[in-house]
Amino acid sequence: MAQSRQLHLGAFMRPVSLHTGAWRYPGSYPDANFNFTHIKSFAQKLERAKFDAFFMADHLAVLNMPVEALRRSHTVTSFEPFTLLSALAAVTERIGLVATASTTFDEPYHIARRFASLDHISNGRAGWNIVTTSNPDAALNFGLEDHVEHGERYRLAREFYDVVTGLWDSFADDAFLRDVESGIFFDPAKMHVLDHKGDGLKVRGPLNIARPPQGWPVIVQAGQSEPGRQLAAETAEVVFCSPRDLAGGKALYADIKQRMAPAGRDRNHLKILPAAFVVVGDSVEEARAKRARLDSLVHYDSAIASLSIALGHDASGFDPDGPLPAIPETNASKTGRAQVLKLAEEEKLTVRQLAQRYGGYSGLAFVGTAQTIADEMEEWLSGEGSDGFNVVFPYLPQGLDDVTERLVPELQRRGLFRTDYEGSTLRDHLGLPRPENRFFP
Amino acid sequence: MAQSRQLHLGAFMRPVSLHTGAWRYPGSYPDANFNFTHIKSFAQKLERAKFDAFFMADHLAVLNMPVEALRRSHTVTSFEPFTLLSALAAVTERIGLVATASTTFDEPYHIARRFASLDHISNGRAGWNIVTTSNPDAALNFGLEDHVEHGERYRLAREFYDVVTGLWDSFADDAFLRDVESGIFFDPAKMHVLDHKGDGLKVRGPLNIARPPQGWPVIVQAGQSEPGRQLAAETAEVVFCSPRDLAGGKALYADIKQRMAPAGRDRNHLKILPAAFVVVGDSVEEARAKRARLDSLVHYDSAIASLSIALGHDASGFDPDGPLPAIPETNASKTGRAQVLKLAEEEKLTVRQLAQRYGGYSGLAFVGTAQTIADEMEEWLSGEGSDGFNVVFPYLPQGLDDVTERLVPELQRRGLFRTDYEGSTLRDHLGLPRPENRFFP
Structure with missing residues (x-):
């Protein structure tokens, strides 16, 4: 029985497990986090299970931790998001590919171009997880002695978002004619020079790549602070968050959604997907x-x-x-x-x-049978605690297989999750509209 | 009959043809330059023909040209190098993948990380074409009013190279133990913090990715100016250049190679590969x-x-x-x-x-039969005009097929080109040594 409202499921995949003991679990791949062949098979399994997206967090430094913890960390060596997701784009067909990129330590022209390119290569499956990068160790890898202050980072993030989305709109969707007979490849009247000159950024444009298939890649955000929530309500289409329990989830959900109408947005155009650690057993x-x-x-x-x-x-x-x-x-x-x-x-x-x-791993966890976990997820969905989840796997491959082979079929039986993709783009999976081109409406 | 010295062949693939009329040639794909399915098939054909590498130039702006030329340009929309080459890495197994990245408009931590990631994903097939980006329009896309001056760009490029290669050496090759029993994932004594503080750059490190399979991705350079030649002699492993004829090729070859011994390098550890436009016919x-x-x-x-x-x-x-x-x-x-x-x-x-x-296209061209072109290439190789070529295709797919199906077999018959890959990495194809780790020799 299909329901009108279904769960959206992302897979939190960098690291492939957030649990620090994951690589030691019996039967696990100790190098799961840094073995392309394994990661490819995970992405393909997630696609067969009809997941919305493969979600990749990121860090711009080796995390600062005491040496005893550091030398036990399976995350110290990881793939870089654009390279990994582009490689996965070539070996998958439907699953969304969400990469994290920083507004503090990268250039808007590069970011706009790489996401546009990933969106073209994947035929409309890219998403940008906008982060402002709070780790002070990252600053030291980019020539800065002092970390940029929190409020300043968020002000810059908003301007950065405006520039990147403006660059994505450099060309009308129908700018490219490729008329062999006349020799006209594209119509320059359908190319816009952004010429942005703001408080923090000066970027001329145009971008040297056609408008992404999705118009814009899906905008994802993770901040839960006051400026983070406000930025999300104004700009995000997916929020990745970490409420501890259903009460916390409901409060966050209500707060972000109620900020959307004043920002001129439809509350259905943002999906709130908390991280959820899922362990499936034959019994609780x-x-x-x-x-x-x-x-x-x-x-x-x-x-x-x-x-x-x-x-x-x-x-x-x-x-x-x-x-x-x-x-x-x-x-x-x-x-x-x-x-x-x-x-x-x-x-x-x-x-x-x-x-x-x-x-x-001490965050929100669903530990039980496919039935008890489906019950909990249904309660979150119907109670407006979330629109779905970003699933954190306990260990791989078994913990992932338990979700795709046992939990997902149970959710499908209940009509809580799709049995097949209905569209081809990440926007299609999430039920998000394709943004209009601001320069060529 | 195998010869001791053979040609190295790269394919110049961004744009897929440098000829401005290529997209209009009868039977061509008008969108060849921006269609991933086509580009994937080109890369796979080049791999079946045993090419050393797929070479991707790059621009950080829409090129400034009169509107009549601009609207006829098939290069105005292109894929970004890291995303395209990573996608190709997933659907090829042996061919080298050379991406262009700028030392003027990107960060060494990002560059080091992305190339390391591409090298891991491709199992040792990445190369970095170091450019300083001479296009003043690019500066305007990165917040700069004035373009950085030529000498200053080259000084910075050298420091940038030192930092990137230093970051690649952040971990000893045997740093990662992944000992499930003891729980020790890696040995922090085998991690080096670069802590670079130079005239132009401050970068702490370490890089958050293991040392690349090739030690360092292959270093490629294209500059032919005086500082460009010197930088190449000191650091490059492949030089991409554009001599107009054999005399010009010999002069450039001799000049760059003779600068290597004073820089403490073996002249065999740099391959000079001019661009060559190749048109194969049944008759001249x-x-x-x-x-x-x-x-x-x-x-x-x-x-x-x-x-x-x-x-x-x-x-x-x-x-x-x-x-x-x-x-x-x-x-x-x-x-x-x-x-x-x-x-x-x-x-x-x-x-x-x-x-x-x-x-x-007015650069060096070989226009003739497979036999006459093989004669010319042999003359360049034996006369020390080059160590091979970066082939520029006139139009695609036919112009590429003519090279892989007609010229390459002729070169193979003469023992001038490999009939199969002997190793698995780009360094193997080019006969280049794997660099020692400067911190963990």
């Missing part, structure tokens, strides 16, 4: 046991540091195999602390298990 | 007729402007269908003028035909 107990086994592969020293941060209290002296002891209240994040205490209580976790949960 | 007459037909597709107004520039004299008043009239000597380039007069004399061309030659 089995799924939990898989997760516990995965968590147990997280190194204790780095795990306990993560728990200490979450608690706002040094946990390194606690008995690893005992329950969480009573600890004095501090000024550290009360929400984070309350969540640790709730989790310890609910799942009866030892200090070690708690630490390994925080050192592994 | 048929090949010339094909070229004449192709030239006739060049628009006369833009053609006569090109001839005027070559002559240093306004040719627009000449009788198009008469011979080139006697013209007074001026201060314009004497070499260029002498070449026009020689060509007019030798091939008995009318003003229109001369103009269309200059408006079409």
